[in-house]
Amino acid sequence: MAVSGPVDGQTARHLQLGLEQDRTGLAALRTLGMTFDPILAEKRFGYGLSPRPELAPPHSVAEMLARLRSADRMLVTFPVDGFDRVQKRAATAQKIQRQIRQARSAAQKAAADKRLKTLFKAGRQAERAWLWSVMMRRVWTRDAFRERLVAFWGDHFTARGKNGAVKRAAAAYVDTAIRPYLLGRFEDLLIAAVTHPLMLHYLDQIQSTGPNSLKARRKNGQLGLNENLAREVLELHTLGVEGTYSQRDVRQLAELLTGLTATPQKGRVFRAELAEPGAEEVLGQLYGGGRARLRDIHAVLKDLARHPATARHIAQKLAVHFISDTPPADLITALERAYLDSKGNLPTLYEVLLNHPAAMDPVLHNIRLPDEFVAAAMRALAVSPDRYYQLKRGRPREQFIVQLFQRPMEIMGQPWLSPLGPDGWEEGDANWLTPQGLTSRLHWALKAPERLTDALPDPRILVTEALGAEAPPAVRFAASAAEDRREGVALVLASPAFQRK
Amino acid sequence: MSQKNWSRRSVLSAATLLGCSAAASPLITPITLASAPWDHRLVVIILRGGMDGLDVLRPVGDPHYAGLRAGMLQGAQPGLDLDGFYHMHPALAPLMPLWRRQQLGFVHAVSTPYRNKRSHFDGQDLLEAGTADLARGGRDGWLNRMLQAEQGLSGQTAFAVGHENMLLLRGAAEVANWSPDTALALSPQGTRLAELVMHDDPAFHDAFMEAQALITGGGMEQGMAHDLPEMAPDMGMVMDSQTNGRPAGIKAIAGFAAERLLQDTRIAAFSIGGWDTHRNQARGLNSALDQLAQAILSLYTGLGATWQKTAVLAVTEFGRTARINGTKGTDHGTGGAMLLAGGALRGGKVYGQWPGLSEADLFDRRDLMPTGDVRAYAGRIMRDLFGLNRAVIEGSIFPGLDMSDTPDLLL
Structure with missing residues (x-):
């Protein structure tokens, strides 16, 4: 598979065509007097370039926003089971677990054990299929900014199952609690995420009971308040750790949240008998006091969403995620003002972000997270969905996902959808650009592309397809000087120009 | 050639071969110039899955023990008598010489503050977070947090070995992470081209050069190793572990940790799984204990004279039920045992207060009652090993811990 020989005619035409397209595109833009760089936009706000002409980058901020507002085609093309399926499995698991406890014979118990095992296996297989769907969306979308936003907000509202049937439900959560709310107000996204059954499970809201609630009094004080969700709503989801709130606010919010819970059968429910009686004061504002109801919880979440500290916190996070670990102060200020002026209207924020000069800073600052790196590599290689679907169901498919994605991403430091804490993944580049992190990416780039494509691309073509006509000369040289295609492809994908965004 | 010289030389060779001067390499500078703040070494091994302390360190002197464990002990290999009251599981026989030299010890009936839920997920989080509950964990x-409490540490002071992103070492302080099975199947030409591609991006270049040095220093067979034929005989152990791309064996992990500890690293952490012995415990526990014994012996051999300055502690998220279950195993419990080793240790002793095993003595009438907190013992070792202030340990490392009653565990 050596590529050091003379370039054949077709390859040469390909190379030429790629260069010309880029040149004419850029020239056209320059004559229009615009500074928008489509290639840069696709790298910074998407998952990089695709060689497929139908997936050409957007030509303007307006086009990016238009694509974002158009129908969510990827959701349909590469579906992920809804959370209702997870819910159903959780309900079935609960039933089987009851059967196990009540089994009258060893044989009965063994049979139920086996049913439970099969159920959990189905959950595990679903999770692995989801991984493929999520990656394929990133590879085949014309609207990569949407996928990036899904990942960004999914991380901001990190939730995952801790045990049992919901353990592997994070992808389904992101599709139901995050994805439909990308284009609304932050407060609607906040309410959808914070009151989602998986979040209630993850941050122990299900265990939280008002100390003076009807239920707690019946159980003689065996049940109590759990502050976990309240604390994270303030510290992570809204005001941020620098926001001014006290332990009393946490406690009061936790009391206000009581009643909000979830069951495997019904999903999210509000149970007045769990609610702490009386009004609660959060950040100087009184909530509730009458009959306990979900509306008071929505009210406090809306107020927290509109708090200036939240505007600042969200502005900071967006700027860091999309631009740099140390974003320009005026970008944060601009986002903050846009947030306050628009009452947290998310598309307004995106527009301000995309139109800010920092968005077109030609220096790539951030390094892609492992899942972004893997997605970008697959996009550059235009990996076909059939690589997975042509495999036999069951073990072959599971192994494919484990070997090519789950295990490598774990070694890169980012086990799929499983950050250690509710604060999600680290943004700082130093956390990812470690000897281990870099080596494992290079290793993946050497091993995975062969299994993901029918034939590896010519590295000399890939370099333009993946990095554009203005690829760094060192990468262009390495791609042509590599001793075989495999190493050439790996060098392009592992290059800083490809790994930065 | 001593192992120390070997490692250092290979680091230098790697840098020179790649055509960068030793002085300019980001890796060489901290290794040769930075002075470590401490001279002692600490190794923390997390035993994932819930080790059955009652089987590892058998309280045969307790009148209720035989009754609780009869179904499991029948026909099994007898334990090794430690002090008349406790027998050690036979799979730990390779460590018996260390026990006789008082370089192996245990604490029994200890746990983290984790109670009642018995989930691996939360139990391990709490064990590694070191907090009283998971609200802030x-x-x-x-x-x-211990590293954060100390000034003047380098990024090499603490090393997480293996593939996982251990919560134990996660946080604001810079920590190195490497798994000795990280191989790079690049040709020599590919390696040179990779360096070229990384060259103009300092952060990438630094990470790449450091990785090259670690790979070569760890004895991996890859591009550069071909240029260092004289290193080959030393690589056998590590290479065995990465055949067929399988994860590094425990010997390789512990051996790599020892190698770093001989240099500027003072704290190393890794984990061993396989302790969740719900069924047929006799078999499962044997292999997990074999891994643990191998890890400790690899540290012992690898550290040489430095073993005298080393303390190793192996801790688990919870113990297991006092009674055996219907499948010759045990289920998630509460109190358990922790293992201590190292030349710095006052070993040959089982520490802790024995609570007894009568039904009334058990936690929830099912688990060994914890009478001590694993954090207190870990805190005491850190205090004596590194001269840490007790207020710092009880305030920020293990918030809210009271370590007043812990015995003197070090020489």
Whole structure:
């Protein structure tokens, strides 16, 4: 598979065509007097370039926003089971677990054990299929900014199952609690995420009971308040750790949240008998006091969403995620003002972000997270969905996902959808650009592309397809000087120009 | 050639071969110039899955023990008598010489503050977070907070070995992470081209050069190793572990940790799984204990004279039920045992207060009652090993811990 020989005619035409397209595109833009760089936009706000002409980058901020507002085609093309399926499995698991406890014979118990095992296996297989769907969306979308936003907000509202049937439900959560709310107000996204059954499970809201609630009094004080969700709503989801709130606010919010819970059968429910009686004061504002109801919880979440500290916190996070670990102060200020002026209207924020000069800073600052790196590599290689679907169901498919994605991403430091804490993944580049992190990416780039494509691309073509006509000369040289295609492809994908965004 | 010289030389060779001067390499500078703040070494091994302390360290002197464990002990190999009251599981026989030299010890009936839920997920999080509950847990680990409490540490002071992103070492302080099975199947030409591609991006270049040095220093067979034929005989152990791309064996992991500890690293952490012995415990526990014994012996051999300055502690998220279950195993419990080793240790002793095993003595009438907190013992070792202030340990490393009653564990 050596590529050091003379370039054949077709390859040469390909190379030429790629260069010309880029040149004419850029020239056209320059004559229009615009500074928008489509290639840069696709790298910074998407998952990089695709060689497929139908997936050409957007030509303007307006086009990016238009694509974002158009129908969510990827959701349909590469579906992920809804959370209702997870819910159903959780309900079935609960039933089987009851059967196990009540089994009258060893044989009965063994049979139920086996049913439970099969159920959990189905959950595990679903999770692995989801991984493929999520990656394929990133590879085949014309609207990569949407996928990036899904990942960004999914991380901001990190939730995952801790045990049992919901353990592997994070992808389904992101599709139901995050994805439909990308284009609304932050407060609607906040309410959808914070009151989602998986979040209630993850941050122990299900265990939280008002100390003076009807239920707690019946159980003689065996049940109590759990502050976990309240604390994270303030510290992570809204005001941020620098926001001014006290332990009393946490406690009061936790009391206000009581009643909000979830069951495997019904999903999210509000149970007045769990609610702490009386009004609660959060950040100087009184909530509730009458009959306990979900509306008071929505009210406090809306107020927290509109708090200036939240505007600042969200502005900071967006700027860091999309631009740099140390974003320009005026970008944060601009986002903050846009947030306050628009009452947290998310598309307004995106527009301000995309139109800010920092968005077109030609220096790539951030390094892609492992899942972004893997997605970008697959996009550059235009990996076909059939690589997975042509495999036999069951073990072959599971192994494919484990070997090519789950295990490598774990070694890169980012086990799929499983950050250690509710604060999600680290943004700082130093956390990812470690000897281990870099080596494992290079290793993946050497091993995975062969299994993901029918034939590896010519590295000399890939370099333009993946990095554009203005690829760094060192990468262009390495791609042509590599001793075989495999190493050439790996060098392009592992290059800083490809790994930065 | 001593192992220390060997490692250092290969680091230098790697840098020179790649055509960068030793002085300019980001890796060489901290290794040769930075002075470590401490001289002692600490190794923390997390035993994932819930080790059955009652089987590892058998309280045969307790009148209720035989009754609780009869179904499991029948026909099994007898334990090794430690002090008349406790027998050690036979799979730990390779460590018996260390026990006789008083370089192996245990604490029995200890646990983290975790109670009642018995979930691996939460139990391990709490063990590594080192907090009293998980309300604030899951953000950083106690070993990282310990690093934060100290001034003048380099990024090499603490090393997480293996593939996982251990919560134990996660946090604001910089920590190195490497798994000795990380191989790079690049040709020599590919390696040179990779360096060229990384060259103009300092952060990438630094990480790449450091990785090259670690790979070569760890004895991996890859591009550069071909240029260092004289190193080959030393690589056998590590290479065995990465055949067929399988994860590094425990010997390789512990051996790599020892190698770093001989240099500027003072704290190393890794984990061993396989302790969740719900069924047929006799078999499962044997292999997990074999891994643990191998890890400790690899540290012992690898550290040489430095073993005298080393303390190793192996801790688990919870113990297991006092009674055996219907499948010759045990289920998630509460109190358990922790293992201590190292030349710095006052070993040959089982520490802790024995609570007894009568039904009334058990926690929830099912688990060994914890009479001590694993964090207190870990805190005491850190205090004596590194001269840490007790207020810092009880305030920020293990918030709210009271370590007043812990015995003197070091020489």
